[in-house]
Amino acid sequence: MKHSGIKEEDNTSTVTQFLLLGFSDLPNLQGFLFGMFSIMYVTIIIGNSFIILITRIDPTLHKPMYFFLTNFSFLEICYVSVTLPRVLYSIWTQDKTISLLACATQMCLFLLLAATDSILLAVMSYDRYVAICNPLHYPLVMNQTKCTQLAVGSWLGGMPFQLGQTCQIFSLHFCKSNKIDHFFCDIPPVIKLACGDTSVNELYIYVVAILLAAIPFILILTSYSKIIATILRLPTAQGRAKAFSTCSSHLVVVILFYVSASITYLMPKSTHSALSDKLLSLFYTIVTPIFNPMIYSLRNKEVIAALRRLLLRA
Template identity: 80%
Template structure:
């Protein structure tokens, strides 16, 4: 396929489309990659849908912790659907073109959902903090109204900031090339195409990273420092083990998400390599959402017990057809 180039000096108004290079440097693996990403997408959809279903149906899981987990699973489905269908389309058709508007839209939704994930993870850590450190106040502090407000705040909190960041980036001039050396419209590879001084844009990226990633991450660390101190004071080993098992899955997800994303967005643009960008992007856009259902279900005894109850109920009441 012939990739279209943008001549140096052209105005951004003439840029009608970009080209997502993605995995075009692996021509012999296109079929394999399509199959692999299809399986990953299906596993993400099925795994997270399963968590949503089981937290809605099982009466024992009608708690704030699982209300937020259900929100988180739905978020992961939305988050991965911003990028993976486009990857599959590009691999299947070998048409890697994406319009200027579609690229901006993809980046905007990706950034907004990433901000939602960051805030929601901090809300989930706050829920665990109240449950373990202030159990007597938990029913009042995390009542249904408060939980709904926290969930809505998580979904909407990053929208104005990321909408502004997307508008700022796509108001730049792109004069050297229109080839995005990644599989979706992410900030680092798009900024690489901009001509002129992009230091203001990079500062804005750092500011958003501090506001929507670093601050939530610090709140999570503060919550878990209090949680660990409280757990270590519990009188029984069984109580400590139960508290740690409840929190460990959340901590693993936090480390996976914030670790890979922070390297991508906090490194200076000049130090980015396309291979590093692609690997890190794959990790926090696809691999982490795929692992989350397994992490939460395998590390959470309540979810395992609820699964057993659901399976027993299905065996006792099989579907009958006339």
């Protein structure tokens, strides 16, 4: 383990470099993993960029729903770009080292974007709630100013909590090992390497998880319970089926993201295993961003119609 700044008076040292082990326990699959992750990354970039492009150039999609969808697609590109390029670099070069500062930066950006993801999903469910349950007031409630405020709030809402959490974690003393058995600098594998009592840090993780994950999730469930109650009162079966299809698509993404993230961050440190952490992290860092274009666009008739108009113009 690489140390610097050793002090004889208190026999402490400061880790200046970590080793991100990633998927090094699968030496025979490195080429396959590089190819698979490369395809996933390109798919996420192209798919979400397509959403941003088509919602910007087609006037019929200049609605609050697609404004938030554009934000969500851009967020997914940023979200996956915090982790996947580093994974691809490590597999290609077999260089597992990452500096303390780079590790802290990656963790901070990842947590900030995860918080934005959580809040924005709640905002999107609120938008659907107003549209379905209060359609007459929808243009007034979801005006341009309100939409901008909600979007900015989503991007900035988790910043003070996640900056504080990152600073708190990297103020710990690391002495057990410098090997992070994960593919990026996530909280559970990093905090495992800390010496001494980390109960305060774990308590802070729970508090932040409740504020930035549990509360938005409850708001989403509340919105959709009211949406479903309204849908059930619709007079036509076709209208009910269309609305249920939209709700189920959003809820799949919500459940996939929240359940995997909640298990990762709310489980006690002692119950974590490297394999479970990696598998769960793959779900909310890679799988969900891949599903985003398919669930929110390819099953959306307005987006399909906009795509046809774009192709006809070309």
